[in-house]
Amino acid sequence: MPRVGQEEERRKSIIKATIEAIHENGFAKVTMAQIARKAGVSTGLPHHYFGSKTGLFDATMASLLHELAIEIRRNCSQLHNPQERIMMLVRSNFCEAQFKPAVISAWLAFYVEANSSATTKRLLRIYQRRLRSNLMYEYGRVLVHRDAEKAALGTAAMIDGFWLQQALHKDKTLESRAETLVGDYVDQCFAQLQHLQQEVKG
Amino acid sequence: MPRVGQEEERRKSIIKATIEAIHENGFAKVTMAQIARKAGVSTGLPHHYFGSKTGLFDATMASLLHELAIEIRRNCSQLHNPQERIMMLVRSNFCEAQFKPAVISAWLAFYVEANSSATTKRLLRIYQRRLRSNLMYEYGRVLVHRDAEKAALGTAAMIDGFWLQQALHKDKTLESRAETLVGDYVDQCFAQLQHLQQEVKG
DNA sequence: TTTTATTGATTGATCGTTCAATAAAAGGAC
DNA sequence: GTCCTTTTATTGAACGATCAATCAATAAAA
Numbered sequence: 173m174p175r176v177g178q179e180e181e182r183r184k185s186i187i188k189a190t191i192e193a194i195h196e197n198g199f200a201k202v203t204m205a206q207i208a209r210k211a212g213v214s215t216g217l218p219h220h221y222f223g224s225k226t227g228l229f230d231a232t233m234a235s236l237l238h239e240l241a242i243e244i245r246r247n248c249s250q251l252h253n254p255q256e257r258i259m260m261l262v263r264s265n266f267c268e269a270q271f272k273p274a275v276i277s278a279w280l281a282f283y284v285e286a287n288s289s290a291t292t293k294r295l296l297r298i299y300q301r302r303l304r305s306n307l308m309y310e311y312g313r314v315l316v317h318r319d320a321e322k323a324a325l326g327t328a329a330m331i332d333g334f335w336l337q338q339a340l341h342k343d344k345t346l347e348s349r350a351e352t353l354v355g356d357y358v359d360q361c362f363a364q365l366q367h368l369q370q371e372v373k374g
Numbered sequence: 375m376p377r378v379g380q381e382e383e384r385r386k387s388i389i390k391a392t393i394e395a396i397h398e399n400g401f402a403k404v405t406m407a408q409i410a411r412k413a414g415v416s417t418g419l420p421h422h423y424f425g426s427k428t429g430l431f432d433a434t435m436a437s438l439l440h441e442l443a444i445e446i447r448r449n450c451s452q453l454h455n456p457q458e459r460i461m462m463l464v465r466s467n468f469c470e471a472q473f474k475p476a477v478i479s480a481w482l483a484f485y486v487e488a489n490s491s492a493t494t495k496r497l498l499r500i501y502q503r504r505l506r507s508n509l510m511y512e513y514g515r516v517l518v519h520r521d522a523e524k525a526a527l528g529t530a531a532m533i534d535g536f537w538l539q540q541a542l543h544k545d546k547t548l549e550s551r552a553e554t555l556v557g558d559y560v561d562q563c564f565a566q567l568q569h570l571q572q573e574v575k576g
Numbered sequence: 577t578t579t580t581a582t583t584g585a586t587t588g589a590t591c592g593t594t595c596a597a598t599a600a601a602a603g604g605a606c
Numbered sequence: 607g608t609c610c611t612t613t614t615a616t617t618g619a620a621c622g623a624t625c626a627a628t629c630a631a632t633a634a635a636a
Contacts, residue, residue, distance in 0.1 A: 199402050219628080357528060
């Protein structure tokens with residue numbers, strides 16, 4: 173039964189199964205046996221690849237962060253305009269792969285775990301800092317520091333908020349709505365500048 | 375050892391212990407024995423009062439929702455101005471009792487449970503609807519329906535977002551910052567109207 | 577034949593739940 | 607007020623089920 177040289181695919185399918193199993197059974201009731209069955213492997217294999225249940229969860233959290241980073245990198249290439257780049261960040265957070273209730277459930281489960289797992293807390297802090305600093309950089313190209321910071325924090329909060337709300341719904345329920353509403357907010361943030369420029373000119 | 379007529383206090387202290395235990399140990403590792411010890415009672419008592427672990431968690435979720443509703447009712451009495459009432463809703467969500475990482479962890483744990491527990495999902499949906507409809511009502515007194523709806527959804531998302539971010543921090547870290555930023559957004563939403571009025575007049 | 581990947585039965589520990597025992601309060605008799 | 611009985615609240619040891627983790631056996635690939 174050994175499939176040689178397919179370790180990476182095995183890892184991915186076990187992590188995918190972990191995310192789905194957390195969503196279906198809840199974080200308190202998920203078992204290694206359920207995860208293994210969902211991934212179509214024996215109970216021993218997750219342990220072989222990840223060492224322990226904790227190890228598997230740590231790898232899953234790291235994978236969630238990694239997938240989001242990949243999504244952003246895929247989308248950012250051709251864009252230069254700050255506002256376009258901010259909307260690209262919004263869209264990356266709301267893309268099909270990220271906006272699934274199962275994926276959101278897993279993220280939220282790790283938010284709870286963060287207080288008792290240093291590894292998890294570290295990774296979630298990286299997510300928060302990265303989103304803020306990306307937004308801050310783009311806003312900072314147009315707005316003065318104080319306004320850029322406000323806009324970045326507000327935008328990050330609105331992204332996280334819609335994304336939390338989506339946890340309770342079916343796939344894609346809020347997606348386009350959320351994108352539009354965050355878009356309106358981003359417009360408003362940039363519009364501040366235009367008023368300011370008009371005042372300076374006038 | 376019996377303390378007669380103190381059932382309600384016992385219930386409350388067990389629920390409080392549940393919230394703290396979830397935060398300290400994570401939802402996957404929390405045990406009835408830990409909860410009991412933290413509440414200062416024997417392992418049998420939580421079962422006596424709540425029937426089962428599931429029953430205790432359901433009661434805890436209901437209590438979280440109840441406490442938030444109480445907080446809002448306490449603050450809403452004297453205010454009539456829509457903008458003041460919206461800021462009261464914001465402040466109620468960010469008040470000391472609600473903005474604690476332990477309380478947030480518990481809410482988030484239940485967001486994950488919602489997919490496998492109909493009771494929990496029902497209660498969380500009530501929270502979402504109630505917040506939106508409260509905001510919608512106040513915005514609706516000043517803005518046209520379309521704008522009011524946008525403002526309500528955006529404000530709810532921003533509240534939820536800051537509140538999610540607070541999960542990773544110490545008590546009160548973001549509180550005043552978050553309140554100010556949501557306040558700025560609420561101001562902007564109302565300012566739309568003023569522009570509109572000026573355009574109509576001019 | 578050797579190496580590598582995978583299996584799944586087994587084990588030891590943990591945890592939810594039960595329930596008979598116990599201890600405080602309340603009620604009643606004198 | 608004191609003694610006894612009944613009621614109510616609480617305890618914690620014991621049980622059974624579940625589950626993470628292990629590892630010897632196995633089967634494909636090299």
